[in-house]
Amino acid sequence: MTKAELITQNLVDHLLTKMExxxxxxxxxxxxxxxxxxxLREPLRKAAxxxxxxxxxxxxxxxxxxxxxxxxxxxxxxxxxxxxxxxNGTSFHPKAYLFQYPNNGHFIVxxxxxxxxxxxxxxxxxxxxxxxxxxxxxxxxxxxxLMYHEQTIEVNHETIKLYEDRYEQFHQSNPNxxxxxxxxxxxxxxxxxxxxELTSIDxxxxxxxxxxxxxxxxxxxxxALRELETTLEEGYKSALVVMATGLGKTYLAAFxxxxxxxxLFVAHREEILYQAKKSFEHVLGxxxxxxxxGKQKEGQADYIFxxxxxxxxxxxxxxxxxDEFDLIVIxxxxxxxxxxxxxxxxxxxxxFLLGITATPDRNDNKDVxxxxxxxxxxxxxxxxxxxxxxxxxFHYQGVYDDTxxxxxxxxxxxxxxxxxxxxxxxxxxxxxxxxxxxKHKQTRTLVFCSSIKQADFLAKYFNQNGYKVIALHSKxxxxxxxxxxxxxxxxxxxxxxxVDLFNEGVDIPLVDTLLFVRPTESLxxxxxxxxxxxxxHPEKDYCVVIDLIGNYRNADVKxxxxxxxxxxxxxxxxxxxAPVNCVINLETQVIDLLxxxxxxxxxxxxxxxxxxxTLKQELGRRPSYLELHLKGQSxxxxxxxxxxxxxxxxxxxxxxxxxxxxxFKRYEPWLVEVEKTGMTKSYKMVVLLAMLNRGVExxxxxxxxxxxxxxxxxxxxxxxxxxxxxxxxxxxxxLWEYDENKVSKLIAKMPMSKWGKELVTFExxxxxxxxxxxxxxxxxxxxxxxxxxxxRLHVHFERKSNK
Numbered sequence: 001m002t003k004a005e006l007i008t009q010n011l012v013d014h015l016l017t018k019m020e021x022x023x024x025x026x027x028x029x030x031x032x033x034x035x036x037x038x039x040l041r042e043p044l045r046k047a048a049x050x051x052x053x054x055x056x057x058x059x060x061x062x063x064x065x066x067x068x069x070x071x072x073x074x075x076x077x078x079x080x081x082x083x084x085x086x087x088n089g090t091s092f093h094p095k096a097y098l099f100q101y102p103n104n105g106h107f108i109v110x111x112x113x114x115x116x117x118x119x120x121x122x123x124x125x126x127x128x129x130x131x132x133x134x135x136x137x138x139x140x141x142x143x144x145x146l147m148y149h150e151q152t153i154e155v156n157h158e159t160i161k162l163y164e165d166r167y168e169q170f171h172q173s174n175p176n177x178x179x180x181x182x183x184x185x186x187x188x189x190x191x192x193x194x195x196x197e198l199t200s201i202d203x204x205x206x207x208x209x210x211x212x213x214x215x216x217x218x219x220x221x222x223x224a225l226r227e228l229e230t231t232l233e234e235g236y237k238s239a240l241v242v243m244a245t246g247l248g249k250t251y252l253a254a255f256x257x258x259x260x261x262x263x264l265f266v267a268h269r270e271e272i273l274y275q276a277k278k279s280f281e282h283v284l285g286x287x288x289x290x291x292x293x294g295k296q297k298e299g300q301a302d303y304i305f306x307x308x309x310x311x312x313x314x315x316x317x318x319x320x321x322x323d324e325f326d327l328i329v330i331x332x333x334x335x336x337x338x339x340x341x342x343x344x345x346x347x348x349x350x351x352f353l354l355g356i357t358a359t360p361d362r363n364d365n366k367d368v369x370x371x372x373x374x375x376x377x378x379x380x381x382x383x384x385x386x387x388x389x390x391x392x393x394f395h396y397q398g399v400y401d402d403t404x405x406x407x408x409x410x411x412x413x414x415x416x417x418x419x420x421x422x423x424x425x426x427x428x429x430x431x432x433x434x435x436x437x438x439k440h441k442q443t444r445t446l447v448f449c450s451s452i453k454q455a456d457f458l459a460k461y462f463n464q465n466g467y468k469v470i471a472l473h474s475k476x477x478x479x480x481x482x483x484x485x486x487x488x489x490x491x492x493x494x495x496x497x498x499v500d501l502f503n504e505g506v507d508i509p510l511v512d513t514l515l516f517v518r519p520t521e522s523l524x525x526x527x528x529x530x531x532x533x534x535x536x537h538p539e540k541d542y543c544v545v546i547d548l549i550g551n552y553r554n555a556d557v558k559x560x561x562x563x564x565x566x567x568x569x570x571x572x573x574x575x576x577x578a579p580v581n582c583v584i585n586l587e588t589q590v591i592d593l594l595x596x597x598x599x600x601x602x603x604x605x606x607x608x609x610x611x612x613x614t615l616k617q618e619l620g621r622r623p624s625y626l627e628l629h630l631k632g633q634s635x636x637x638x639x640x641x642x643x644x645x646x647x648x649x650x651x652x653x654x655x656x657x658x659x660x661x662x663x664f665k666r667y668e669p670w671l672v673e674v675e676k677t678g679m680t681k682s683y684k685m686v687v688l689l690a691m692l693n694r695g696v697e698x699x700x701x702x703x704x705x706x707x708x709x710x711x712x713x714x715x716x717x718x719x720x721x722x723x724x725x726x727x728x729x730x731x732x733x734x735l736w737e738y739d740e741n742k743v744s745k746l747i748a749k750m751p752m753s754k755w756g757k758e759l760v761t762f763e764x765x766x767x768x769x770x771x772x773x774x775x776x777x778x779x780x781x782x783x784x785x786x787x788x789x790x791x792r793l794h795v796h797f798e799r800k801s802n803k
Contacts, residue, residue, distance in 0.1 A: 002132040011112050011126055012039055012119040015097060018108075019043045024053035024100040024314050026143050027114065030093045031064040032056075035116035037072040048077035053100075053314035057147045058114070059085035059092035060163065063171065067164040069114075070155050082155035083147055084163065088411055095126075098140055100315050105136035134295075141294025144309035148340045156620025215283050217255050219247045219390045224378040228256055228354070231377045235720030236799055238353035240372040244382035245531025246391050249356045250276050253329045254283035256354065260326035263303045266311065266344065267331040273305040276331065280305075292316075312340040317347055326351045330371065332358075341371060358382075358531060359524040374630055375799040382527070382534060383562070386579045391534040393542040393581040396562060399436040400589035401550035403429065405519055410553065414521050417451055424454045424517075430461040433517050433548065437495075440546050442512040444488050445495035448529050450518035455497040458517065462495065469495040500525070509535035513544045519552035526558055542581065549590045556597035559584070605642055608634050609653050622655060625791040636791070645675040646791075647784050663777055670771060670781075673759050674788045681726045683751040685793045686715050687767070692789060696782045702768035705744035705752060713743050722797060 007014055019025060025047060048054055056073060058065055065084070073082045085092050098107040110126025112118040129135065146152070153159050217225060224241055231239045243249045257263045257280065265280070267273050270293060277289050280303050290298025293307035299319050311317050328350045330341065345353070355372045385391040403423050409416040423429070437445070449455040452473045459471035470493055472484045479487075487493045489510050514533040520526045533543035549555050562578055578584050586594075611633040615623050618631075625646045629636040636646070643649040648671070650656050651664050664671070677684055690711040692699045716727040717736060727735070735742055752762040759770050773781060 003130045005128040007108070007110070007126040007128055008124065010120060011108070011110075011124060014108065014128060015040070015119070016043050018097070018099040018106060019047050019052075022047070022052060022099040022101060022106075024098075025055070026096075026098040026100075026140065026147075026313075027054075027056045028058075028094050028096045028098075028143055028146065029056075029113045030059050030061060030095065031113050031115075032058045032066070032069040032073065033113070033115035034066050034069040034072050036114035036119055037069050037076075039116050039119050040114070041072065041076055044080060045076050048079045051079075054080045055143075055147055056080065056082045057085060057143070057152065058082075059087050060166075061085075061087040061090070061092040063167045065163075065167075067160055067167055070160050070163065074155060074157070074160070083152040084155050084159070085146065085149070086151045086153060086411070088151070088414070088417055090417070094146075096139065096143065098136070098143060100140075100313075104131060104133065105140065106130040107136055107139050109139075137294055140313065141307070141309060144294075144312050144340075148309060148312060154618065154620065156617075158617040158620050162617060215251070217252070220378075220380045220385070220388075221248055221252045221255060224252050224380075225255055227378040231375070231799060232259075232352065233720060234724055234799070235722075236375050236377075237351075238355070238372045239375045239377035239799065240355040240357070241377055242357055242379040242381070244380060244385045244391060244534075245358045245528065246382075246535050247380065247385055249358065250279045250331070251283065253331070253354060253356055254280045257303065257327055257329070258284065260351070261302065262325050263327045263329065264320075264325040264348070264350075265303065265305045265329045265331065266308050266341075267305070268308045269332075270307065272331060273307060277303075277305045308340050308344070312343055317343065320348075322347055322349045324348070327354065328352075329354045329356065331356055345371065359527040373798070374794065377799065382531060383579050386534070386582065390536070392536055392540055393579065394530070394534065394545050394562075395440075395542055395583040396545045396547065396578075396585065397436070397440045398547055398549050398559075398584070398586035398590040400587045400593065401432075401548040403550045405550055405552040415450075415519060415552075420450060420519075421453055424450070425457050427461070430458055433458065433515070434462060434465060436546055436548070437513075437515055440513075440544050441515075442540075442544055443491065444508075444511050445513040445515055446508070446511050446529075446532055447495050447497040447515040448518055449497055449499055452499060454517070455499055459497045462497075467495070468493045469497060471497045473499050507535060508532065509537035510539060511535075511543070512537075512540045514546065516545070516547040519550065520554045520558050521552075523554060523558055523561065526554075527561060530561075549586075549593065551593060551597065556594050559594070604638065605652075608639055608642060608649065612649070612653065622650075625787040626794055629791055629795065636795075640675055645671045646788065647671050660780065663780055666777075667771075667781055667784075670759055670769070671784060671788065673756060674785060674792075677755060679792065679796060681750075682716070682722070682793055682796050683712075683726070683747070684755065685789050685796070686712050687747065687751055688785070688789050689715070689793065692782065692786050696779050699782050699785070700769055700773045700778065702766045704765055704767070705747040706740060708747050708767075709740050709743040710738075712747055713738050721799065725797060 020043075025044075044054060054077075058070075070082065070084070073080065095112055096107060096109045098105065106129070108126050108128045110124060112122070112124045112126055115122075118124055220243055224243065228239065228241070241249070241252065243252065253265065253276075265273070265276050267276065273291055273293060277291060280287075281289055284303065287302040288300075289303045290296070290301030290305070292299055292304050293310050297319075298304070304325075325348060328344070328348055330344075330353070353372065382391055386393055405415065408419045408423070447455075447458065447469075449458065452471075452475055455471040455473055459469050462469045470479055470484050470487070472479065472481060484493075484496055485508055488496055489508065495513075495515070511533050514529065516526075516529070530545065533545065562582070562584060612623070612628065615628060615632045619627065623631070625636070628639070628646070639646055639649045643652055645668070647656075647664055648668065651661060656664060674688070679685065687703075687708055690708045691701075691703055693711065694701075694703075713735070716722050716732075723736070727733075732746070735746065748762070748765070752767045755762070761768055761770055
């Protein structure tokens with residue numbers, strides 16, 4: 001029986017009691033104060049030391065959350081995860097405390113934020129509820145979605161610095177909002193409530209394969225399956241497959257999964273889970289299939305389709321053993337926070353990890369590559385699919401938008417919504433959009449807007465001008481998504497105006513016109529939305545793409561997505577390299593705009609620096625060279641080209657301490673040598689790694705081929721892909737069975753005698769450096785050398801889809 005208790009004072013007493021025996025603690029508050037963090041510091045520390053999972057999510061609305069409070073939370077214990085909701089001016093006002101126990105869950109919801117007065121003497125109302133598993137699980141599921149929403153960021157030392165700057169700027173520019181928190185720790189704030197935009201679970205049939213027929217691989221699937229087979233044979237443990245929307249990524253995963261007995265399929269959207277389950281059932285009818293999310297826990301099935309948000313919680317992921325699954329498939333995983341996926345990657349030990357996606361644009365989704373260690377088994381984008389006639393051609397119409405986006409505040413990954421709306425909700429702009437649509441449209445249109453208010457405004461304007469359209473979004477209650485799609489397919493409406501409901505998991509082959517009335521903030525989202533119109537259908541010859549182009553971010557680079565040459569081109573030249581049967585038309589004003597924007601491209605060094613600091617903020621520390629390669633937005637080759645070495649870049653960016661700067665200048669020739677020495681094979685770096693494995697105090701001392709041979713041979717033969725890439729020619733194939741004498745001779749011949757003579761010498765059967773390493777400098781030089789060595793080996797052995 002459900003138990004409920006109203007708590008009107010001293011909430012902290014109830015929280016402390018619950019913390020003492022909980023296995024997980026989740027705290028969601030609109031803001032946190034240092035005083036409240038201090039009240040809970042000790043009990044949270046003790047809980048963390050017991051191994052309790054602790055997650056805290058708070059917000060930045062009106063910049064009430066104190067930077068010192070975030071610092072306090074971060075200092076309590078390293079295992080406490082804290083994230084900050086970027087409200088972008090939208091009200092964020094939840095207060096909830098959730099506690100998990102072995103057999104049940106308990107939660108408290110009410111008015112108390114994390115401050116001393118709210119937890120102790122303040123007038124607060126909170127409802128404590130237990131023995132209500134359905135509601136508790138729903139609350140836990142919603143907490144996880146907020147915790148790992150794309151609007152949250154990890155709280156670390158770097159992100160706190162940024163928040164602190166914004167906090168000071170806000171209060172300096174809004175003096176009337178400044179509160180004397182030391183005297184009055186709480187002030188009731190009348191905040192506007194805005195519902196979380198939650199999409200209903202409309203299950204829409206995946207059009208990749210027709211039901212009622214024998215399912216066989218088609219389109220790019222046979223080729224992708226062959227490459228995955230090769231990847232398995234070569235000994236890789238993970239891989240990424242990139243396939244354009246419409247080519248059947250989910251069915252590909254199902255065909256591949258036939259080789260495995262127990263499979264976990266992970267996604268970030270509920271409808272994708274249900275669609276994937278149906279696709280797998282169609283291919284593998286003799287297995288059992290289950291959903292594992294906030295409401296269903298079918299964890300005993302052969303094939304489990306799980307929500308990333310559910311699995312991000314300790315008591316859910318630990319339902320399964322680490323070796324429970326032979327195969328884990330992560331679908332569209334670039335959408336979720338890296339931390340939530342990292343828990344899965346750290347916990348489970350599958351035989352193989354497969355990532356599938358349609359849009360791994362490095363500018364937006366560097367984690368796509370990191371999760372699969374940079375190994376791309378197969379790749380086909382929508383341009384190649386169009387050339388192979390697997391997707392419909394497009395006619396792209398670039399229409400000039402005279403909106404001046406330079407006056408709108410950029411918030412790091414999007415424009416400030418209220419400022420953007422002031423320019424968008426104008427009848428003059430609506431009229432220009434309508435005229436462009438009337439000029440280029442075909443029969444059925446999807447319109448992509450940047451906000452609900454814009455979608456409603458434009459839908460009303462189109463209806464007033466004699467057309468039948470629907471604005472479809474999370475606030476729309478009159479018409480469901482499924483019903484709206486039916487109306488569009490039947491031709492009973494002309495267009496659907498939406499925000500982000502149709503980015504993924506939706507198949508409407510009859511759509512033949514796409515209208516973009518939003519600035520392109522993300523190339524990934526833009527590519528996904530383009531895919532909505534490229535499905536083949538007998539009634540469609542091509543898809544018209546009507547795109548309003550203004551001086552917003554990415555306007556000057558997004559047309560490269562339509563360029564089949566892969567080269568950087570001027571706007572006037574890009575049309576020549578579009579796929580066969582495709583058309584790119586740009587209005588004269590658009591060409592002039594893009595030409596002008598091209599003249600103002602950010603210098604490459606500055607961009608490399610910005611991308612580095614973006615990653616540093618995400619990690620909360622200086623990234624390693626390999627982390628920069630796997631997770632950074634810019635190609636690491638550019639760092640080498642501009643600065644000769646990664647450490648050279650750190651020196652230029654003022655990221656080294658004074659002592660590090662001195663050491664860099666002293667050993668720069670060596671660091672550059674390790675970065676730039678030629679590597680047809682991996683042998684040079686394998687020898688260097690063998691030296692590094694001797695430890696900090698001995699790594700730079702001379703070494704003989706005989707001393708190197710055991711490690712050298714083991715490293716190159718322990719995985720099939722290393723053996724295949726670098727140890728399978730006529731000479732080395734005879735060395736698969738270890739022979740110290742022959743392996744030593746190989747090492748002496750290559751690579752020990754192939755290094756440059758200035759810094760490295762191979763004489764009298766001894767490989768040594770021509771420079772001295774001071775005792776007090778050996779550790780730092782060791783770390784830098786190891787970073788470069790590991791980076792170069794990883795890059796050398798990455799499996800590229802074009803190999």
